Amino acid sequence: MIRKSWLPVTVILFIIIIWELSSRFFAIPDWILPAPTGIMTEALAGWADYQHHIFSTIQLTIYGFLLGVTIGLLIAIALHLMPKLREALYPLLIMSQNIPIIVLAPLLVIWFGFGLTPKLIIIVLVCFFPIAVATIDGLRQTNPELIHYMKMAGATNKQIFTKLELPHALPSIFSGLKISATYSVMGAVISEWLGANQGIGVYMTLASSSFRTDRVFVAILFIMILCMLFFAIIIGLEKLLIRWRKDENG
Amino acid sequence: MSTLAIKDLSKSFGGDTILSQLELKVNEGEFVSLLGPSGSGKSTIFHLIGGLYQPDKGIIELDGKDITGQKGSISYMPQSPSLFPWRTVLENVVLAQELFEKPDKQKATEMLTRAGLADYINSYPAQLSGGMRQRVAFVRSLLSPQSLICLDEPFSALDEFTRLDMQKWLLSIWEEERPSVLFVTHNIEETIFLSDRILVLGARPANVIEEISIPFDRPREESLTLTPEFLQLKKQIFHTLRGINND
Structure with a gap:
């Protein structure tokens, strides 16, 4: 793991050094593009002022993610068990992803006010889809030989689902979870733009409207950190639950 | 321990008759093989015994109990x-x-x-x-x-050496437990080496065209496969199967 990560770390360091040098050399004004050192200074100095925004976003992301995953899984299982329903609803699922969130967001505020509801709806909307699609595909791609064996062995449909199809879909479900986890952070930030009183989204809007570009970058930095953190948690869970996969190439 | 009796079993898909009035029996503790060319309806017979299909006609009995169309009455080992x-x-x-x-x-x-x-x-x-x-x-x-084991060409994907090892291994385990076995294969040597009785299936619609009892004592050794009696049996079955294909 450590040996593998030196390459991306080197690339990132290289970009930061180029960025730092060029902003000094060309004397770029801070409100256009602050130097990495300037961003770090603000990140350290302003921690006490903005940390509540970050924790608020983390909380919102977790709520939204859990809700989105639950809804995504339930939809996938329902559509898998009822093929007619899948036929009827699958196009609708895809269409739900074509709604521009930026347009929908203000509408949601009109319908549901400034509370938690419209924010959760936005996060759910961006993160249920990867889960639902990955799960449906995973369930559908169950090895037909194994299904045939289960039927010959006398398994009931419920047993085929719980003992075969669901564990078989687990790796797919985790692919979906990884995508959803990163989307949910973005969803949370976007939903905060709508009009929240705290959160990274709020901090970001305030910063950009007052030309505090360094703070915008601090916000971006924390969004990235949060994404990676959620991603890492999902990977950890995956390793814990899908141990058999490691040995497949062995 | 159990006995299987298939009586007057017929099955067709669309206009295609796969099985017509099939009769077969597996006695308690007996190792019976179904030998037939590819596409002779061996798999269909298993699917019917396994309850995955309903027959058009006929009944399947296990220990005298009608299990026609009932899933989960047999133990099954597939090809893969x-x-x-x-x-x-x-x-x-x-x-x-x-x-x-x-x-x-x-x-x-x-x-x-x-x-x-x-x-x-x-x-x-x-x-x-x-x-x-x-x-x-x-x-x-x-x-x-379940006490009746149905084996569906279990060794067909293995190489020749592994296959022989597996046959010997299978016999050694089987002789300890002696469950009733219905074994499907298209390998003549394998079926003589393993079985008590061989049922040769004809071309479609499938039915038993010849029944051969294997006279060799158990436990059987690998050297058996090279004895004149063994080779004679192999020849006989080979000709029966050739007869089917030449029709």
């Missing part, structure tokens, strides 16, 4: 091992049992040990060779609560 990759060997062999009752892991461990799989109890199927996986699949069918 069909092990679950996320289950260890031990978890795999108790799968069939798990469908009906609480699995007996103690017994499973004992059986795996006797089957020469002691070192692999906690391995995953991906870590085993093809022959090993088939052994696991066979132990799984032995541990199934």
Whole structure:
């Protein structure tokens, strides 16, 4: 793991050094593009002022993610068990992803006010889809030989689902979870733009409207950190639950 | 221990008659093989016994009880091992049992040990060779609560050497437990080496065109396959099968 990560770390360091040098050399004004050192200074100095925004976003992301995953899984299982329903609803699922969130967001505020509801709806909307699609595909791609064996062995449909199809879909479900986890952070930030009183989204809007570009970058930095953190948690869970996969190439 | 009796069984798909008035019997503790060319409806017979299809006509009885169209009455070992990759060997062999009752892991461990799989109890199927996986699949069918075992060309995907090893291994395990077995294959040598009785299936619609009792004593040794009696039987069956294909 450590040996593998030196390459991306080197690339990132290289970009930061180029960025730092060029902003000094060309004397770029801070409100256009602050130097990495300037961003770090603000990140350290302003921690006490903005940390509540970050924790608020983390909380919102977790709520939204859990809700989105639950809804995504339930939809996938329902559509898998009822093929007619899948036929009827699958196009609708895809269409739900074509709604521009930026347009929908203000509408949601009109319908549901400034509370938690419209924010959760936005996060759910961006993160249920990867889960639902990955799960449906995973369930559908169950090895037909194994299904045939289960039927010959006398398994009931419920047993085929719980003992075969669901564990078989687990790796797919985790692919979906990884995508959803990163989307949910973005969803949370976007939903905060709508009009929240705290959160990274709020901090970001305030910063950009007052030309505090360094703070915008601090916000971006924390969004990235949060994404990676959620991603890492999902990977950890995956390793814990899908141990058999490691040995497949062995 | 159980007996299987198939009476007057017919099945067709669309206008295609696959089986017509098939009669066959497997006695208690008997190893019976169904031998036939590809496409002779061997798989259809298994699917009917397994309850996946309803026959057009006829009944299937297990120990005198009508099991026609009922799933879960037999223990089954398919052509491919069909092990679950996320289950260890031990978890795999108790799968069939798990469908009906609480699995007996103690017994499973004992059986795996006797089957020469002691070192692999906690391995995953991906870590085993093809022959090993088939052994696991066979132990799984032995541990199934049902007493009649149906084997569907279980060794057809293995190479010649592994296949012979597997046949000897299968016989040694089978002779300890003596469950009733219905074995489907298109390999003449294999069927003579393993069976008590061979039923040769004709072309479609399939029916038993010849029944051959194998006179060799058990336990059988590998050297048996080179004796004149064995080769004579092989020749006889070969000609019967050729006769089908020339029709």
